[in-house]
Amino acid sequence: MTGWTVLLRGMRYRAGRSLVVLILAAIAVTAAVLTPAYEKAARQSVLTDSLRDAPAYSTSLTVSAVGPVNSPAGEPLPDSTLVGDQAFGHRPLIKSLISRPTAAVDTPASLKIGSDTWGFRYVYRQGACKLLKVTGACPSDTGQIIVSDRAAKAHNWAVGQKLSIELGAGTPQVREIVGTYTPRDPVGSEWGAHVYFTEGVIADPNSVEKKGYPTDAMFAGAEEDVKAVPSATLNMEIVYPVAVGSVKLDDVAALRDQIASASVDIAGGDLALNTQLPGILDEVSHDQAEISRTIPVVAVPLLLLVVGVLMMLVATLTEERSPEIALAKLRGYPAGRASRFGLGEVLLLITLATPIGLAAGLGAAELAARTVLAPGVHVDVTDTLPLAAAGAALIAAFVAAWAASRRTVQSGVLSLLRRVPHRTGWRASAGEGIAVALAAAALVAAWQDRSSPLALLAAPLFAIVAGIIVGRLLRVFSAVRLRLARHRGNVATMLAAAQLARRPGRHRVVMVVTIALALLGFAATAWDVSAQARSTQASLTLGAARVYTVNATDTQALIAAVRQAAPDGSAMPVVRRSERYADDLVSVVGVPADQLGKVATWPGHSSAELTELGTKLRPKAGEQVKVSGRLTAHVTVHQLGSALLQLEVLIARPGQTPLYTSLGHLQKGTHDYTGTVPEGRFVGLALVRDAADGGRAQVSMDVESLRSDGSEPDVGDPSLWQPVRDDGITVNADGSLKLDVDATGNADFVVSYLDTPAALPVALAGEAPDDDRHAKTFTFLAFAEDPQKFAVVRTADGLPRAGVHGMLVDLDYALRRADATTGPTDGTRMISEVWANSAAPADLPQRLAAAGVTVTRTQTIEGLDEQLGRRAPALAWRLYLLAGVVAAALALALVLLVARLGAAARRHEFAALRVTGVKAKVLRRGVRREHMALIGLPILAGFVVGVGSAVLMLPGFPLVTVGEVSPVKWTPTIGALAGAAVAGLLCLIVALVVAVRLVRRAAPELLRGDV
Secondary structure (H helix, E strand, O other): OOOOHHHHHHHHOOHHHHHHHHHHHHHHHHHHHHHHHHHHHHHHHHHHHHHHOOOOHHOOOEEEEEEEOOOHHOOOOOHHHHHHHHHHHHHHHHHHHHHOOEEEEEEEEEEEOOOEEHHHHHHHHEEEHHEEEEOOOOOOOOOOOEEHHHHHHHHHOOOOOOOEEOOOOOOEEEEEEEEEEEEEEOOOHHHHHOOOOOOOOOOOOOOOOOOEEOOOOOEEOOHHHHHOOOOEEEEEEEEEOOHHHHHHHHHHHHHHHHHHHHHHHHHHOOOOOOOOHHHHHHHHHHHHHHHHHHHHHHHHHHHHHHHHHHHHHHHHHHHHOOHHHHHHOOOOOOHHHHHHHHHHHHHHHHHHHHHHHHHHHHHHHHHHHOOOOOOOOOOOOOHHHHHHHHHHHHHHHHHHHHHHHHHHHOOOOHHHHHHHOOOOOOOOOHHHHHHHHHHHHHHHHHHOOOOOOOHHHHHHHHHHHHHHHHHHHHHHHHHHHHHHHHHHHHHHHHHHHHHHHHOOHHHHHHHHHHHHHHHOOOOHHHHHHHHHEEEEEEHHHEEEEEEEEEEEOHHHHHHHHHHOOOOOOOEEEEEEEEEEEEEEEEEEEEHHHHHHHHEEOOOOOOHHHHHHHHHHHOOOOOOOOEEEEEEEEEEEEEEOOOOOEEEEEEOOOOOOOOOOEEEOOOEEEEEEEEEEEEEEEEEEEEEEEEEEEEEEEEEEEEEEEEEEOOOOOOOOOHHHHEEEEOOOEEEOOOEEEEEEEEEOOOOOOEEEOOOOOEEEEEEOOOOOOOOOOOOOEEEEEOOOOOOOEEEEEEEEEEEOEEEEOOEEEEEEHHHHHHHHOOOOOOHHEEEEEEEEEEOOOHHHHHHHOOOEEEEEEEEEHHHHHHHOOOHHHHHHHHHHHHHHHHHHHHHHHHHHHHHHHOOEEEEEEEHHHHHHOHHHHHHHHHHHHHHHHHHHHHHHHHHHHHHHHHHHHHHHHHHEEEOOEEEOOOOOOOHHHHHHHHOOOOHHHHHHHHHHHHHHHHHHHHHHHOO
16 A cells, blocks of 8 residues: 555545645635735725726826917927827837827907907817717818807807907907807816806906906817917817726836826927826825735734644644554654654645635635725736745645644654643743743834834734633633532533643633634724724715815806705805915815705714804804995094095905005095995905105094995994004994004005904814914914914814814805905915715706816715725725634634544543433533633633724724824724624534534443443
8 A cells, every 4th residue: 555545545534624624724825825916906906996086187198288379389289299199109008008189279268248258268179079969060160160059049149150259469350150069078077177168157357268257168160260369378288098997006117107208208399298197106105005014914813823723733633643653653664754644644635725725815815806996906817926925825834734743743652552632841831931922022012103014913912912821821720610610519510620621732722712803803893993984084084975076267156156056055165275384284174154064074963063063153244245336435534644645445356356446535624535446345444655655644533434325334333343454553433433543654554344253263173273283363374365364163183174184164254354355365276166965966067067167076975985995904904804704713613623523532421421420411511611611711802802902002003094093983883893793602602512412422322332
């Protein structure tokens, strides 16, 4: 009989046990292979997710130029396209990712309609009619244009009519209308970030069109028409869409290099390459680095546990084969052959398990990719790392099997034949002591730096220490119980305690079960906490069920468009601005405070609480005073020094700097001062002195009334008037506005009329952006060019859309204050959004487009929550949870296997005890007590240690975003933690059922063969 025959017959004879060894070895290889395969797929998922989530115009490669007709912007589009084609054509990766470009050129234009001037974009765009529903003809020649259907109806234009349009400062150009259009999808990505469709929105005299009333874009039939006037400012762009879903992880470095080199080539042609791809790739790299740093560390505990269980299994199997090994030695087998005889089956099974584990690992990674990673992401089967990991796992399993069987194989023949269990020696004790010492040192290091990968090993380290302690204590406690049971004659307790105290292998089982349940408890707690943190973060990040990022001509246009698109108040306009202060970014969010409770979401705050906050953000203020035409001030000047002062009024207009209008020079005595003011909002008075006059100014005067077409500011209410600067001017009001000035210098004296609170109420997250970080009032740049004054009415750990350091203010009040002082800040520094609740119209983007506001990005809380679940922290916690589940399953399998391996001997023991008179119910009670201690105590202890370690360590871990530690909050729900607790209970029940069956099968007839 050959050695192979013996191996195969032994595996067949011990088929059940061989299958267990095969499965455990396969699990070890699977865990090793899963880690690199899952890690690479996770990094690819983050890359794909980020690129897909970005607006299409930001990931495109855009060759552009801005300037007059005689600049590169005025070059023929085919020539400019050729520059881009040549730059990208020599770079194979970019060439494989881009599709056919679209070239376009546009310029601001205007035309007279009656007494009004209307502004619009005059556009030539290749293939424009494919994106439009055209009535009539598509322009195809010079002198032809196509106008929007709604503009034609609004201005009574018809096909065949000729319009005289102005381009720059040149001679008006005559163009013939050959058709009308309606955009197929006005918010489609094909239009990019352009604001082409603006018919009917509020006028903005400061807009790029430099004209008052906007209308929809007009599309030309030839690019020469757009370039007809040399002074016109052209915006030329050639957009190359990028197939972001095809960008692979291994392509990133080459893509960066090729974009950089292509940009240099394109710049050589006096053009610019614009794309946000490099910036997006930079942001992605942070998550990818965290994935590469954490996921391998997360897999370490599972690998160690699998190897440990494999060692215990091999040791138990080898001990069971002690008589066979002893017979081999008696027959003259040398030590080496005897070792191979004892280990041959195990090593062969481990070898057979390697390809199975490799396939299972790749399959598990692919399953994870299809279920939890970004759509379209798959495992890279050509990667060599999983194959290398399988080889390393095979070697580790061989070493573990050799180490586990070494003590049994080296024992003497007599010891092997007697089958006396090995006692725990000093080496094992020393090893446990070293493990505890190393764990303690690692825990101290992890506690000091919770951002290190070592911190992720905190739970396994806690589990190891707990497992060793519980195993040791259980042996001591069982020995004490054994003595007490003997003294009291409690047979059931004596049988249970004897098994736990006298069999050294039991405490190793206890240790494994404790470690496994600690891992599961930590992983389940971490998953539940992180899942709730992601949900909270998604709500806090967006601020509403749906958030639309939009392009609007100005803030007033945004407000009007939202009112038109959602008249029921289910959506509201929001403006954001971020300003750096003390190396931190402070976000200022302006919202309609009266809609806060209806539209916004803020985790932990009800609609009623948000409504209450909205009331605080928008307290009652003075009435707005609308003025126009003739404005008269009735003033009595009691004292007037030698300085020549002019009385002026300040008129605010939406979106513009306030206009100073003179009412005349001050004279002593009572006089009426009159001037013609534009239509606007009265916001103050000014005493303006000659710039060259730096002498002393002295004035004492009463403003008794201000009148303009029926509007009259209240000059007798002191709460409505405030000096802009307290530098020599005193303001009082008691029936009339009293101004006293005594100052030198050439500064003007301005008094504001307050139709808003003097200090804007603000909800603040984080420290105040002030020298006094706990200040309740402070000044800060918000929506004006100069700092505005704020008063804190609410503090919070985080604010919707503002995060952990930001401000929430009433948009109307903030804009009013900006209009009344320096005017609003540059629109390019603000982000316009529309927040909508779940009841908002589903076609809100189309409605906004119809009102002249283009949606460039749509986000939902559910979508963001799902996306956060595919970021670096969540992917690591997901793998940790999987490792915990596998660990618990391994522990249960080990317990059942140990019970299975000793089943025959235990049945004989129970049968003998029944023959001596011990009742079956006493035996069952003893078995239950034994397994309650063997399984129940480790399950409980491990679970408590796992949850406790989570409570200690999670406050230092990033739960949602890389590098950001989120507050640890958990609301009891039916989640992973509840599932883990139920799983632990089921493991105990299964073990008890299997153990009790031993007693039922321990009939006295089993002893017949022994008589």
